[in-house]
Amino acid sequence: MRECFELRDVDAGGRIGELTVPRADVTVETPALLPVINPNLDTISPRRLAEEFGAEILITNSYIIHGTEDVREQALEEGLHDMLDFPGAIMTDSGSFQLSEYGDIDVTTEEILEFQREIGSDIGTPVDIPTPPDVSRERAAEELETTQERLEVAEGVDTGDMLVSAPVQGSTYPDLREEAGRHADATDLDVFPVGAVVPLMNDYRYDDMVDVVAASKRGLGADAPVHLFGAGHPMMFALGVAMGCDLFDSAAYALYARDDRYLTVRGTRQLEDLDYFPCSCPVCAEHSPDDLLALSDREREEELAAHNLHVTFEEIRRIKQAIRAGNLLELVEQRARAHPAMLDGYRALLDHAAQLESSDPVSKGSFFYTSHESARRPEVLRHHERLERLAVPDSLFLTEGEPARGDEFEASWRVEPPFGPFPRALSKSYPLTAEVPERTDRAALEAAAEGVARLVAANPETEVTLGHRGWPADVLEAVPEDVDLVDLTVEGD
Numbered sequence: 001m002r003e004c005f006e007l008r009d010v011d012a013g014g015r016i017g018e019l020t021v022p023r024a025d026v027t028v029e030t031p032a033l034l035p036v037i038n039p040n041l042d043t044i045s046p047r048r049l050a051e052e053f054g055a056e057i058l059i060t061n062s063y064i065i066h067g068t069e070d071v072r073e074q075a076l077e078e079g080l081h082d083m084l085d086f087p088g089a090i091m092t093d094s095g096s097f098q099l100s101e102y103g104d105i106d107v108t109t110e111e112i113l114e115f116q117r118e119i120g121s122d123i124g125t126p127v128d129i130p131t132p133p134d135v136s137r138e139r140a141a142e143e144l145e146t147t148q149e150r151l152e153v154a155e156g157v158d159t160g161d162m163l164v165s166a167p168v169q170g171s172t173y174p175d176l177r178e179e180a181g182r183h184a185d186a187t188d189l190d191v192f193p194v195g196a197v198v199p200l201m202n203d204y205r206y207d208d209m210v211d212v213v214a215a216s217k218r219g220l221g222a223d224a225p226v227h228l229f230g231a232g233h234p235m236m237f238a239l240g241v242a243m244g245c246d247l248f249d250s251a252a253y254a255l256y257a258r259d260d261r262y263l264t265v266r267g268t269r270q271l272e273d274l275d276y277f278p279c280s281c282p283v284c285a286e287h288s289p290d291d292l293l294a295l296s297d298r299e300r301e302e303e304l305a306a307h308n309l310h311v312t313f314e315e316i317r318r319i320k321q322a323i324r325a326g327n328l329l330e331l332v333e334q335r336a337r338a339h340p341a342m343l344d345g346y347r348a349l350l351d352h353a354a355q356l357e358s359s360d361p362v363s364k365g366s367f368f369y370t371s372h373e374s375a376r377r378p379e380v381l382r383h384h385e386r387l388e389r390l391a392v393p394d395s396l397f398l399t400e401g402e403p404a405r406g407d408e409f410e411a412s413w414r415v416e417p418p419f420g421p422f423p424r425a426l427s428k429s430y431p432l433t434a435e436v437p438e439r440t441d442r443a444a445l446e447a448a449a450e451g452v453a454r455l456v457a458a459n460p461e462t463e464v465t466l467g468h469r470g471w472p473a474d475v476l477e478a479v480p481e482d483v484d485l486v487d488l489t490v491e492g493d
């Protein structure tokens with residue numbers, strides 16, 4: 001068990017956890033947002049981040065501090081907490097991002113970790129190699145080896161009670177990511193950033209991002225706090241959390257504000273394109289878009305950054321509440337509608353339903369079938385797996401309608417898309433209490449047919465009859481041939 005991280009609640013792959021940061025003497029509730037602070041210019045002061053926005057943790061770049069002489073001297077003298085005037089936990093990045101942008105940096109892992117400790121960082125970062133997507137396998141493997149050597153070096157550095165992160169690389173190769181996750185998990189390091197996903201997000205490749213994170217998570221243990229490094233747009237937090245990410249950092253709130261870009265959970269808007277603000281944060285409550293446009297550049301940037309932070313923290317709170325209520329996937333489904341690429345991301349997430357199923361609670365408050373993607377949720381998969389273990393009589397009527405009368409069958413089970421068949425005794429148990437639309441869809445019928453097929457395959461001796469409400473012929477093709485079919489809409493009774 002990792003001492004610094006404890007899980008409190010789970011839903012799908014998402015979790016509410018507590019990250020104990022001993023050096024700062026604070027406990028950070030996750031999922032958490034780490035606003036990025038540029039030590040050379042802050043749009044919103046760290047003190048304001050803590051007091052007005054409730055930020056418990058922030059991230060700043062030790063490489064920039066190291067390379068800027070007066071800032072370096074100040075940081076060494078006062079310590080980061082006093083220099084930034086921030087009461088929460090401070091994580092520092094190492095300059096790996098600069099390495100990926102500019103190709104070279106001039107510090108070693110030992111130097112930068114020792115420096116991070118000296119300036120009072122609470123979570124330090126070694127210099128890993130952020131391998132971009134789509135490079136040759138040789139390069140990805142070679143650079144991963146270097147990253148892994150640096151993690152081993154980091155383990156040997158005396159970092160005191162500073163936590164140290166262990167970045168997971170491996171480009172877009174799932175097996176390398178998984179191996180990287182396993183290797184990082186086996187070190188005695190503490191926090192696990194999934195690195196180099198920014199290029200995927202910049203290109204709206206949310207499906208590839210999901211595959212990369214899912215692979216990394218397979219290697220990492222469930223008790224590993226995972227940081228989706230560079231993911232700062234609130235539109236994708238729900239998806240990131242559902243994959244099992246716990247920490248997000250946002251430079252976006254400030255960078256976007258500089259370009260008059262207004263963040264929403266449904267995407268980014270240009271300030272000049274807005275006639276109304278779809279938000280009730282203090283900035284939007286007090287100003288119209290025209291008001292902001294009339295401000296000086298500096299004032300407008302600060303107001304926009306404040307709005308961007310409000311929506312960002314609001315989304316994190318909404319996600320936590322969704323985890324508590326057990327409806328995180330419903331929230332992901334809503335967010336997936338913001339952009340076709342987000343929908344691809346959600347569909348890719350459902351490709352990993354079996355992986356999510358392993359952490360998903362057996363019972364929750366509700367299952368709302370709100371899109372045809374719902375048919376592929378982990379709860380449906382789990383029900384299908386359970387069907388193979390249920391005791392079954394010699395003759396069985398599976399029906400969307402009334403139970404069979406007389407003694408033709410030993411038992412009648414209900415059939416409910418998307419789950420398929422189940423004994424009536426289970427009707428009141430999760431997820432079979434699901435709210436499903438009256439006007440069902442093809443994906444739900446296909447999933448129900450799959451459930452019938454699973455039940456029949458596990459019980460070849462049982463004589464099965466299926467009473468369905470006019471399922472299309474090609475859906476019925478998924479039902480095994482030896483199942484007798486009764487179309488209830490034709491026979492009626």
Ligand SMILES: [Zn+2]
Binds near residue numbers: 284
């Ligand atoms: Zn607002």
